Amino acid sequence: MTAELISGTEIRKTILAEIKEEVDQMKEKHGKVPGLVTILVGSSPASVSYVTLKVKTAISCGFHEIQDDQPEDISEADLLALIDKYNNDPDIHGILVQLPLPKHIDDKKVLNAINPDKDVDAFHPVNVGRLMIGGDEVKFLPCTPAGIQEMIVRSGTETSGAEVVVVGRSNIVGKPIAMMMAQKGVGANATVTIVHTRTKDLAAHCKRADILIVAAGVPDLVKPEWIKPGATVIDVGVNRVGMNEKTGKAILKGDVDFDAAKEIAGKITPVPGGVGPMTIAMLMKNTLRSAKLSLGIN
Numbered sequence: 537m538t539a540e541l542i543s544g545t546e547i548r549k550t551i552l553a554e555i556k557e558e559v560d561q562m563k564e565k566h567g568k569v570p571g572l573v574t575i576l577v578g579s580s581p582a583s584v585s586y587v588t589l590k591v592k593t594a595i596s597c598g599f600h601e602i603q604d605d606q607p608e609d610i611s612e613a614d615l616l617a618l619i620d621k622y623n624n625d626p627d628i629h630g631i632l633v634q635l636p637l638p639k640h641i642d643d644k645k646v647l648n649a650i651n652p653d654k655d656v657d658a659f660h661p662v663n664v665g666r667l668m669i670g671g672d673e674v675k676f677l678p679c680t681p682a683g684i685q686e687m688i689v690r691s692g693t694e695t696s697g698a699e700v701v702v703v704g705r706s707n708i709v710g711k712p713i714a715m716m717m718a719q720k721g722v723g724a725n726a727t728v729t730i731v732h733t734r735t736k737d738l739a740a741h742c743k744r745a746d747i748l749i750v751a752a753g754v755p756d757l758v759k760p761e762w763i764k765p766g767a768t769v770i771d772v773g774v775n776r777v778g779m780n781e782k783t784g785k786a787i788l789k790g791d792v793d794f795d796a797a798k799e800i801a802g803k804i805t806p807v808p809g810g811v812g813p814m815t816i817a818m819l820m821k822n823t824l825r826s827a828k829l830s831l832g833i834n
């Protein structure tokens with residue numbers, strides 16, 4: 537058997553077209569478009585390539601986009617002042633500070649300085665708390681978990697009562713997606729297990745999963761024998777395992793041994809072209825939502 541591919545690239549197209557449509561209407565009715573600022577400190581190649589993708593996508597959605605690149609040695613105080621400026625800019629609805637930040641800057645301080653109502657990454661403790669409470673409290677969902685849930689739903693995978701196993705316990709992916717899948721609601725109501733580096737028998741837990749979400753950051757961690765036949769497998773890994781000599785581009789690999797896993801899984805996401813593209817689509821969705829909230833529309 538060969539698994540059905542869940543293509544993030546394809547689903548993203550649909551979502552971005554929906555967003556563009558709403559932006560056009562907003563412009564017509566309210567004379568305003570969503571505004572996003574991306575703040576990049578320094579010039580690490582991975583960060584530059586992600587930020588470039590985000591900027592391009594924002595522009596393609598018809599957003600007002602400010603690309604604010606800052607030198608590696610910007611002081612923490614200057615960065616905080618910059619955030620304050622955008623907190624008070626009525627044309628900016630989303631502020632994204634690209635992570636990781638240089639060592640001399642305390643990233644917690646920086647994330648805490650972003651107005652929670654403009655925190656389209658949903659990394660601010662207020663938004664993390666809202667996610668924990670769930671329901672109407674939630675303003676923004678963190679982009680990667682939101683993208684994962686969207687892919688699960690759009691792939692037609694039943695989540696209610698399903699056994700979900702999340703590999704990894706990061707603040708950005710593992711913890712929030714586990715909470716989201718356990719909440720009440722569409723694409724949720726699951727029984728969730730979180731496994732991590734200290735888990736006694738990783739394989740045994742994974743084998744029970746109807747939906748296996750892997751965000752460990754270890755290339756090929758999940759072996760085909762760990763997958764329950766017919767399971768939906770979501771691979772969140774973006775491991776740079778080398779460089780293509782001809783194109784000069786990084787070679788990406790997931791946390792799942794894809795070629796073997798696709799013979800056993802029912803549905804599976806590829807890397808690249810899986811969760812990554814969805815992350816950026818959800819960032820656009822959050823920025824649109826922020827603009828709508830500021831206009832008092834739905």
Ligand SMILES: Nc1nc(=O)c2c([nH]1)NC[C@@H]1CN(c3ccc(C(=O)N[C@@H](CCC(=O)O)C(=O)O)cc3)C=[N+]21
Nearest residue numbers: 585586633634635636657774808809810812813815816
């Ligand atoms: N404040 C902040 N917010 C983030 O959301 C954030 C961040 N910092 N720092 C880094 C991580 C990583 N991240 C990705 C976004 C898109 C792809 C993506 O589109 N990947 C493509 C391939 C892109 C490529 O070729 O490099 C794919 O998987 O097909 C991957 C990873 C967002 N992050």
